[in-house]
Amino acid sequence: MVPAPSSLRNIFGNLDIYLFDQLLKGRIKEYTQLLDAGCGNGRNIQYLLQAGLPVFGIDQDAEAIRQVQERAALLAPHLPPTNFIVADLNNMPFTDNQFGVVLCSAVLHFARSEAHFRKMVQELWRVLQPGGMLFCRLSTTIGLENKLPHLHDYFYQMSHGKNWFLADASLLLNLEITLGAQRLEPLKTLLVEEQRAMTTWVLQKSA
Template identity: 70%
Template sequence: MFHLPITSLKAQFGDIDIYLFDQLLKGRIQKGMKLLDAGCGYGRNIQYLMQAEIKVYGVDASTEAIDRVQQLAKELAPTLPARNFVQADLEQLPFADEEFDVVLCSAVLHFARSEFHFRSMVQELWRVLKPGGMLFCRFSTTIGLEGKLQQLEGRFYRMSHGPVWFLADEALILDLEQQLGAERLEPLKTVLVEQERSMTTWVVRK
């Protein structure tokens, strides 16, 4: 029997988020689906998806990031048009309503400028998602670190590594779910990182 070397995992899957990989294993991202990575960065979460015949789109506020992702797509999935990857802000996505089967947003929402901005970004992600589609978000929260972070004004906190982040709590996430009419597909999963920050994975269906 032929066995793939374990070193091939990195080449195949890149630096995909382990919780996103879990959604692949559960069959929630399938060949032929139309998927948006909102805040795609350099494409770490879509390297494998590009090669798996997913119709991948990406937006990022950084033109450098979009240039890098367009080049990545050219190398890994030449049939994906460069126009699938565009510079844009998450609160004003350049896509039609209900366009995507899956919307990803990893390590972006805690950079919100206000609670209104945070909610606006989530509402835009929801707007472009098809009914029955999956929204996958991973972002820093206060969950598990209540009372242990340096709170500034409102929901802003000084993180131990220096920057100021907007941190949602569980109540805000629940409020958003009710407002959107979202169906939770997974329990909230929060990882504490050295008691310095917590990263919460939020997976819901429209």
């Protein structure tokens, strides 16, 4: 039976629409060991937990991890709570090549410097298996070049008052070359009315 529109939120939660697109493209399989890096309260893994995937999550915020452990205990009681831990993206307690899919949604623009940004992306890449997919959504300058108040280096003042690290297209390309990554699709950037640009960056590690 097809689920009613009113029940979709129970199934998918607030799943990012661009991640939903990856699901529809068949790039996340049932058996895939998946890491949500910077998972927050787990909005992007609600469906994946219910679908029975071996999901892991890290976040630097202990309260977010407490909430995601609660969510996982309800939706996927077979998973150990230790799959969800407090950790920093720049030093993750996982072995190399551990995950078939690594998600990193709305986290990388909190980088503290270019070196920190690069280190976080390298860590995401390190724990990804050959053939695996790295899916990132991050705020960038793409489409808003010269329109945002520039502070210094890659830092910009956002309309909500915070200073964010905004990668540009060259930095992303440079990292891809350094990592030897293949783009699974072109960069896709959503512009929020001259406030911010949210880019979807989807990479594959060579098998």
